[in-house]
Amino acid sequence: MGKPERITLQEAASLIKDGDLLTFSGFTIWRRPMALVYELVRQGKKNLHLFEVNGGTHTEVLAGAGCIKIWESCWVGHELYGKLGELVAARQVKGTIITEDYSHAQCVARLLAGAYGIPFFPTALSMGTDILNPEFDMLGKAGLRDGSNPKIPLKKYDMIEDPFYNMGELLLMPAVNPNWALIYASQVGDEGTVRVNAQTYTDIEAIKAADKVIVLAEEIVPDSYLRQEPKLNIATGYAIDYVVELPWAAHPTGSQGYYDVDADFIRAFYSASKSQEGFDKWADEWIFGVKNHEEYLAKLGITRLEKLRANSALGYSRRVKRGTR
């Protein structure tokens, strides 16, 4: 308990061990801790186990770099800027990533249970689908539900007959408590209070569910400032273990109130991601070709970043060209 420790990006990545179970803040291509994801790749992490409510560009970067062993989620892609998660898909087909699919709201149920310290969460969502087909319990098939890994539940899900109001059969989704939540947040107070703008996604649940939490802060501000409007804050300082102050740390994903999604950057990544050679070349340029986050930003250049900067009234940029007109 107490205040989070201020560390560097390199120190943050070095805390993550091969094989750890990770989850992330954000939603598809919004508020992802991209700078830390790049640093995990630079440090050559292996066999990572991801549980994420939904995937995105960051998932594909980790998949392309060969960092992922297990991916439990429901979706991966780049929204309008790349319709598939090509690198996860290629590895699922080859069998080099174990893929465990849940529905989106079933993923939320698992994280909610983890966040609230309860062993499972009941839901009626997405019954009757092949997500529940026992033949498609891929962690079970791999022999990983034997209790030897405390982060993998003994069953993919269970069913219960509602014992209270006779609502019928419901699903029980097992809690997930990742080793780490890797979070990007707009503002973190000097005592660790966390604020994000607009939609909260599953950031609150990810912070609470994880054993340890690292936050990349767009900016660190006085806690007294955040405490003027406590209803806008999403987490207390004692829930956070480490903080890294790093402007533009979510690029190319967007951060409401700070910057928009860099659509051209993600489109270029998506084209590259259609082959391993393409990804490797992209990674040589954008991950291994820059020493650190500052060099990455310098390479992007001020003109590009200024175009993405959010309008302070609207929370997003109107200077980016988004369509054909």
Add this chain to the structure above:
Amino acid sequence: MSAKNEYAKPGEYKPIDLLAVAAAREVRDGDVVFAGTGLPMLAIMLAQLSHAPNAVCIYEAGSIDGRPIDLPTSVGDARCAYQAAMAAGLTEAFYGQLHNGYVDLGFLGGAEIDKYGNVNTTVVGNYASPKKRFTGSGGNPDINSLARRSVYIMVQEKRRFKEHVDYITSPGWRIKKWPSGEWAHRKDVYHKYFRGGIEAVITNMGVFRFDEQGIMYLDTVHPGFSAEDVKNNVDFDLNISRVSGETKPPTYLDIELLYTKVDPEGIFLP
């Protein structure tokens, strides 16, 4: 003056315009709509600007009744939350709104569909050793399972309208009861949580609905196509005996709203 409410003639609109307009017409005034990315966004926004000003929209990333002034490109977009009643998260959207029972209409898309309305957005081939992976379920099956009605917007292709889909991502009218895997009517799987189900499928060729047995039939055919044309683009034996006529084309006002108010930047409507 009244010309704006007249129907546009073939050649005066694009196929995608009709898709958006036909989908918008499924929205009833006052509906609470839970929409996915892309054409569903255009459809709900057009409906709000025309016949359904009291319809509200929920996006799964957590914006509840947003009033965007710029078209979002995804449901997590900052634009979704502009002037929203609440900027919450997924727990609120999926449990506080959907599971709770507020949602009237789910607006979704899919890669493949079968005659019972089961949708696949996960894999081609066997899941355990697939030939190809799509994006995955996202919130598609969640929204579809507990909204009172759901509408799918899809591309009409023989390979997409199949007797059986390779993987049931999202539940139609006849689904599998797990863990046994026996086929059952949706009512017998959802019990007291049964609230309805897939009501319409809208493609670039027609509008499909479901009969009393939960089997898809062709309801209307878009201008320029025949029922036979549609049947030839479906891989199962499509019932075309209940066709009620031609899909009404967009009005001039619909087209004006789509291109000047809903998507002036040309994001989904090039």
